[in-house]
Amino acid sequence: MTISSRYAVAIHILSLLEINKEERITSDFIAGSVNTNPVVIRRIIGMLGKAGLVITNPGVAGAQLARPIDRITLLDVYRAVQSDPEEELFALHDNPNPQCPVGRNIQGALEGTFAQAQKAMEEELRKVTLQQIVHQVSQEP
Amino acid sequence: MTISSRYAVAIHILSLLEINKEERITSDFIAGSVNTNPVVIRRIIGMLGKAGLVITNPGVAGAQLARPIDRITLLDVYRAVQSDPEEELFALHDNPNPQCPVGRNIQGALEGTFAQAQKAMEEELRKVTLQQIVHQVSQEP
DNA sequence: CGAACTTGTAATGATTTTAGTTACAATGCT
DNA sequence: AGCATTGTAACTAAAATCATTACAAGTTCG
Structure with missing residues (x-):
């Protein structure tokens, strides 16, 4: 039910x-x-x-950020660490019974709402840049 | 990285x-x-x-909704099917190195942003009632 | 009452995902 | 040449997810 800590680690990196x-x-x-x-x-x-x-060179340490940090958003990072870019945040159960009106239509009914909720979350992530995070991390004692 | 289909099934039910x-x-x-x-x-x-x-009686079929459907939101359902109500949507990696400024502060820096993103998602879910879903499901052929 | 059904729940299993580890070829640096 | 580093595959361990079996406890209704 949670988003992998791989995401937090990516931001850390x-x-x-x-x-x-x-x-x-x-x-x-x-x-x-x-x-x-x-x-x-x-x-x-x-x-x-x-x-x-980021830009890396095999065998050589020190990956470089490909863009200035104020142009990398947390949404960029979120997308980057998704193993399957097609995968939606909310899972649907598969093969509900098409004989039943609910079974037949539930997926369609949920897709829209789920997409909107996911979008809302992603927009929040888009608002925050790496710069803000780096600033915060550097501020604290 | 996804929210369990248990949630979609709960709405279906x-x-x-x-x-x-x-x-x-x-x-x-x-x-x-x-x-x-x-x-x-x-x-x-x-x-x-x-x-x-919902209200159930052991041994007897036919659970009843505890409230009118226009007073049950998808956020209510989301919360209901969370196994651990404390659990946040975004996982943090544990035990980052306190000797390192980034390791020491990354958690605090991310908590706020992650909480906001989660909130944004939840607010979208709060906007949608079961009534709307039932209506959609009944509309379609 | 008693047979047939149903719920609630524990226990178990199969599959997938997540995170960590070992191993090593390929690359670059000095 | 020798050493450090990356990139990647293969493997392990632990957790999560979903399905299934089993059964006690409750209900219904002839």
């Missing part, structure tokens, strides 16, 4: 890349901050790369 | 209860429409009951 952009930090270093295995980090950076948010 | 409120439908009948096992239905009805949305 991007923040680290920004804050340490002068150095070249390794997946090992990032893993130390996130507190997980370096491979988990590399996998997520791979997704961020495919989504065009 | 409530719609059936409303549309067939004159009869006393069994979990077996509902299961036929949803296309799943009757026990799955009874479990979900159990959750709806604990949340005060």
Whole structure:
């Protein structure tokens, strides 16, 4: 029922890349901050790369953000870490009984509402940029 | 990364209860429409009951809606089928490194944004009543 | 009353997802 | 040349999801 912590980790990674952009930090270093295995980090950076948010070079540490941080939104990151980009937030049960009026129409009735709810959530994520997160993280003691 | 289909099934069940409120439908009948096992239905009805949305009597078929359908929102149903009512929509990774400024502050920085995004989604669900769903389901051919 | 049904719930299983780990080829740096 | 690093596959472990079996406890109605 929850959105994978992979998302939170992705934001964590991007923040680290920004804050340490002068150095070249390794997946090992990032893993130390996130507190997980370096491979988990590399996998997520791979997704961020495919989504065009970071630029990486095989064998060389220090992925770079592909855009200025005020032009990367949390929605961009959310989309980037979705394994299946087609997948909707709300799951529908499959094969309800077409013989029954409810079974036949429930999917259509829910799709619209579910899409709207998902949209509302995504719009909130779109409003927040990485810059804001990095700012907050740097502010605190 | 998705919200359990238990939610869609719960809405399906409530719609059936409303549309067939004159009869006393069994979990077996509902299961036929949803296309799943009757026990799955009874479990979900159990959750709806604990949340005060339906009234059931052990041994007797035909759960009743506890309120008029225009006073049951999809948010009510959403909350009802959450196994852990404390659980947030967005998962945070646990134990980020407190030695690192990002590790130390990322949770706090994300909590607010995540809460807002979740709220936005929930508000959309609150806007829709069971009545609207039942109406749509009954409209279609 | 007693047979037939029904609910509520525990226990179990199958499948999928999530997160972590090991291993290693390929690449780049110095 | 040698060392560090990435990218990726393969595997494991744990959790979540959904389905199923089983059965006690309740209801209904002849």
